[in-house]
Amino acid sequence: MDPVIIVGAGPVGLTLALLLARQDVPAVVLDEGPGKDEPRPARTVVLREDTTALLERLTGVALAEQGVRWAGWRSLRRKQVMSEVAFDEAGPAAPLHIAQHILTNALRAALVDEPLVRVAVDSRLDAIEQESSGVTAHTRGTGGTWWRGSYLAGCDGPRSTVRKLQDIRFPGRTAVERHAVAALRVELPWEDRALLHRMPPWRQSGPSAGEVTARPLPDGVWRLDWLLPPGKDLVTPEVLLARVRETLAGWSDGSTPVYDLLDTGVHTVHHRLARRWRAGRVFLAGDAAHLLGALGTQGLDEGLRDADNLAWKLAAAWHHGPHEALLDSYQAERRAVVAARLRAADQTLPVLRGGGGLRHIVPGAARSHDALLTDGHLGRGALGGPGSYAGSPLAPGRLEAEIPVDTPPGAPVADVRVTAEDGSFVRLRDRLGRGALLVVLIAPGAGVWDRRHWVSAGVMPRLAAAVTALPHPAELLVAESYPGAPAHSVLLVRPDGHLVTALSGVRPAELYAAAEATLGGAVKEGAETGSGAR
Structure with missing residues (x-):
């Protein structure tokens, strides 16, 4: 069987390659660059939490130690504290803030020792050909050649060559927001x-008052983002330095503390959604399929979910x-999720960013707006x-024995401790991403006894036989x-960790x-099986 061709060696493409390799599917990553990322502290x-766990499973690196899990979040409006969130073991999980080059380099390092993945550097895609048995891609550059694959995934960013070669439209809005970054x-x-500081008191009122976010990184480094007023005014170094000094002085009672400026940039947010995410044996993922990021929504996080969703389906098709x-x-699942998030952001933007109107005199309006922004971040x-x-075409129909649990069908499962088939105690999340379905029996008290005492008792033999008979490889786990x-x-x-049903x-x-x-329903006899020989 031919490997899966992955175009693009950013975090999404590298994650997809590792996910496929963990499911015994070979892949070729076409990297148009030199194979390394230059450090950019402002990027x-x-x-x-769950996407961080996914990346840590794949890389074997404790990424949380190379980034910062926020201890808390504070939202200010002028001088007033609008909301505060503290992250601790008893509360909501803290997001991880990390430099992108650290993440990418960790993924690249994990691929070095992965025999099923080949990374071809200096390889720029310029042609794709499809037929019923596979797909062929041509690259130019020092390694210019033809590549034969079973499927092809375009993870090549906003200007995706894969998307253009497949003539897939990418409608949406350009420059929804702009931020100066330092x-x-x-x-x-x-x-x-x-x-998150909205309308800081040292700024004049009006559309230029804007907002600024401060997010910590390791070693005393902070990333600051200033929302810029509408328009295309050039952000000169002098303007950016003035913003830095003004903001730091405002937060430090008038005197600018000593600082070391490491990196700057301008981040422009676009909202776009590809019309199709699949064209035969070609798929789109990450920024090639969608662009979002206004109001705190994280585009890379969604791209990683694309890879997680696509990997096990490609693996099932490759093997079976x-x-x-x-x-x-x-496409049905991931495009619907991203479209819903884009709609929510586009509907909320005019309310949060518009000036004037009754919203300034409606009691509680400002607080509810800050709560929306906090949710996004x-x-x-x-x-x-x-x-x-929940609306997936893979969702089973009505099941008589189905019961409600705190996780609705279609949502990501909670990460509980389970007993694996070898008797070891692991986290449920640790068993994800291997291509197998997971069947979890809830058995209070099972953790007290050695597995050999209950594996052949009660309902276990009948359940084990049912799991063995499933139409796809599955692992039986037990949770207290x-x-x-x-x-x-x-x-x-x-x-990929989403609940199918509880019985x-x-x-x-x-x-x-x-x-x-x-798995998409029963496979009809005589259906095409296979992706072509090498």
């Missing part, structure tokens, strides 16, 4: 706490033959929370508890039906 990313080493009053409904579900709510695939799940309930979880007790027929639906 950082914010990741939710990374500097300085001592600020909020150690390890991120800050193409199943069109399963492959089509990638912290990965919560419609603006920031992880998407659910799961939020909202009664004893002896059974959860079916997709390889009351061991129901082999319904478990099989749910698993079959998760």
Whole structure:
């Protein structure tokens, strides 16, 4: 079988390559650059807890030690504290703020020892040809050649060559917002706490009053972002330095503290969504498929979710033959989630950024606006929370034994402790990304006893037989508890960590039906299987 061709060696493309390799699928990454990222302290990313865990599983690197998990979040309006969020073990999970080059280099390092992945540097794509048995890509450059693959994934950014070669439209809005950005080493009053300051008192009122965010990085470095007024006015070094000094003085009671300016830039936010994310054996992911980022939404985080969703479906098709409904579900699921987030941001922007009107005299309006912005920055709510695939074409129909738990069907599962088949205690999240379905039995008290005492008792033999009979490889896990799940309930979880269903007790027929639906339904006899020989 031919490898999967991945165009683009950014975080999304490299993550997809590692995910495929973990599922025994070879890949070729076409990197148009030299194979390394130059340090840019002002180019950082914010990741939710589950995407951070995904990257740490793939790289074997404790990324949290190379970035900063915020101790808290504070929202100010003029001089008034509008909201505060503290992150601790008992509260919501803290986002991770990390320089993008650190993340990319960790992914590249993980690929060095991965025999199933080849990275071809200085390889710029200029042609794609498809046929029923596979796809062929041509690159120019020092390694210019033809590459043969089973599938091709375009992870090549906003100006995606893959998208253009497939003639896929990319409608949307340009320059929704612009931000001046600076990374500097300085001592600020909020150690390890991120800050959103709207209409700071040292700025004049009106559209230029704007807002500034401060997000900590390791070693006393902070990233500061200033929302720029509408227009295309040039941000000169003098203007940026004036912003730095004015802001630092405003936060330090009038005197500018000593600082070391490390990096600057201008970040322009676009909102675009590709019309199609699949064209035969070609797929789009990350910035090639969508651009979003206003109001705190994190585009890279969504791109990593694209890779996680696509990887297990490509792996299933690569190993077991193409199943069109399963492959089509990638676009149906991921495009719907990103479209919903774009709609939420576009509907909220005029309210938050518009001037005048009754909103200034409506009680509580300012506080509710700051809460919306906080949700976007912290990965919560419609603006920031992880998407659910409740309306997925892979969702099973009505199951008589289905019961409600705290995780709705289609949403990411909670990370609980489970007992693996070898008797070891692991986190549920650690078993994701291997291409297998996960079947989790809720058995209170199971953790007290050695596995050999209960593996052949009660419902376990019947459940183990049902798991073995499923139409796709599956792993049986046991948890003492799961939020909202009664004893002896059974959860079916997709390889990317989204809940398929929760069943009351061991129901082999319904478990099989749910698993079959998760794979896109039954494969018809005589369907095409295979992606062509090398």
